[in-house]
Amino acid sequence: MIYLDHAATTFVKKEVFDEMEPYFTKKFGNPSAIYKLGEFNKETIKVAREKVARVINADSSEIYFTSGGSEADNFAITGVALKNMYKGNHIITTKIEHKAVLNTCEYLKNLGFEISYIDVDKDGIVNLNMLKNSIKDSTILISIMFANNEIGTIEPIQEISEIARNNNIYFHTDAVQAVGNIKIDVKKLGVDLLSFSAHKFYGPKGVGALYIKNRTKIDSLIHGGGQENKMRSGTENVPGIVGMGKAIELSYRDFEENTKKVFSLKERLINGLFNNISDIKLNGHRNNRLAGNVNVFINGVNSTTLLYMLNMKDIYVSSGSACNAANDTPSHVLKAIGLTDEEAHSSLRFTIGSENTEEEIDYVVKVLKESVDKLRKL
Ligand SMILES: *Cc1c(COP(=O)(O)O)cnc(C)c1O
Numbered sequence: 001m002i003y004l005d006h007a008a009t010t011f012v013k014k015e016v017f018d019e020m021e022p023y024f025t026k027k028f029g030n031p032s033a034i035y036k037l038g039e040f041n042k043e044t045i046k047v048a049r050e051k052v053a054r055v056i057n058a059d060s061s062e063i064y065f066t067s068g069g070s071e072a073d074n075f076a077i078t079g080v081a082l083k084n085m086y087k088g089n090h091i092i093t094t095k096i097e098h099k100a101v102l103n104t105c106e107y108l109k110n111l112g113f114e115i116s117y118i119d120v121d122k123d124g125i126v127n128l129n130m131l132k133n134s135i136k137d138s139t140i141l142i143s144i145m146f147a148n149n150e151i152g153t154i155e156p157i158q159e160i161s162e163i164a165r166n167n168n169i170y171f172h173t174d175a176v177q178a179v180g181n182i183k184i185d186v187k188k189l190g191v192d193l194l195s196f197s198a199h200k201f202y203g204p205k206g207v208g209a210l211y212i213k214n215r216t217k218i219d220s221l222i223h224g225g226g227q228e229n230k231m232r233s234g235t236e237n238v239p240g241i242v243g244m245g246k247a248i249e250l251s252y253r254d255f256e257e258n259t260k261k262v263f264s265l266k267e268r269l270i271n272g273l274f275n276n277i278s279d280i281k282l283n284g285h286r287n288n289r290l291a292g293n294v295n296v297f298i299n300g301v302n303s304t305t306l307l308y309m310l311n312m313k314d315i316y317v318s319s320g321s322a323c324n325a326a327n328d329t330p331s332h333v334l335k336a337i338g339l340t341d342e343e344a345h346s347s348l349r350f351t352i353g354s355e356n357t358e359e360e361i362d363y364v365v366k367v368l369k370e371s372v373d374k375l376r377k378l
Contacts, residue, residue: 001314006200006292007351008318013202016246020204020301023239031165031236032225041238044228048245052209053261055248056194057185064210064228065241069176069197070100071221072210073143075173077104077159077192077216080141081113084170094118094126095336096153097145100175101166103330105143114138123285124153124337132163141170146178146194150333150349151284152293154182170216176200176208180251181259181290192216196252198240203247207240237365258354263291265361270294272365279370283334283347293353301375302350309371315364318349 029037053060066072073114093116105115116134164171172193180201197208224233248368279299330344
């Protein structure tokens with residue numbers, strides 16, 4: 001099997017799994033219990049929280065574990081909106097966000113909030129002038145993703161953060177695709193809230209975190225026993241949290257080496273595709289993109305058909321994002337960068353991981369070329 005869909009999810013690294021396992025079977029105590037079996041897990045969570053915090057240069061009191069990236073996005077946006085509605089009801093986001101952000105904004109719109117959706121240019125970079133011009137007295141939150149999950153484009157987060165700060169507006173960034181792939185320093189960036197998710201960096205599914213800068217005014221979404229400093233109730237997912245701590249530590253321990261490898265495989269794939277297949281175009285920014293992301297428009301072929309042909313050869317890629325791959329609506333991200341419906345339906349996403357090899361990339365180019373030739377002759 002050749003797996004080239006790391007933006008959808010990754011496998012759990014053996015070292016990560018090994019560290020998690022005892023917390024399912026032996027060290028299963030509830031962290032809120034006051035006997036040893038449980039109490040030890042309080043310490044376990046503390047250690048994991050410190051690992052996660054250190055990697056993004058946060059204080060450990062600013063890390064809140066969640067059930068994943070979607071919950072972290074919901075928590076950030078709904079939490080800030082509800083807590084700050086006395087100040088205003090206006091939220092700014094972009095047209096290329098993940099559905100976890102877009103649909104949370106739609107939900108808030110139905111509650112009476114006003115949402116502005118900022119345009120992006122043909123490479124997927126947000127229009128900063130439009131952002132500045134959209135700000136009003138009633139604006140309470142800006143939510144703009146760090147890096148796009150479909151086209152890999154990296155946004156000017158530091159500049160956006162400055163714009164938000166100068167206007168006294170909270171800034172949230174969905175960094176689910178960035179954490180593990182880009183070095184992040186929340187203090188230097190000056191963001192107020194940042195979402196991330198373990199299964200995007202070789203950790204387990206169903207666990208993520210929200211960084212909330214100290215003194216940010218935010219409501220909790222999940223009410224109950226008061227875990228996570230009263231901000232996110234529910235018995236903690238101890239094995240998941242342990243796995244997230246280990247996974248983030250590993251991603252940054254081998255960061256330079258992995259990034260270099262993934263980057264060079266990406267360049268190999270891009271060159272292979274452009275040298276072997278005619279009439280194709282790269283979606284997203286040529287250079288300012290995630291190291292492992294290749295999204296291409298291949299003229300005259302339907303990407304779902306292509307995806308099934310690759311699937312027959314045990315090559316796993318994505319057409320659009322995992323969330324809308326199953327239905328027929330063209331990707332909102334590809335539409336936002338100016339592709340027609342038909343062009344969007346002829347685009348394929350490859351996302352490379354550090355375990356992929358040059359041989360795999362060359363094989364994929366070969367199979368893809370044969371498949372495209374076949375489809376174009378039909
Ligand atoms: C995967 C992803 C999410 C959702 O994270 P889950 O942990 O799957 O809920 C949100 N935003 C982006 C950009 C993603 O890539």
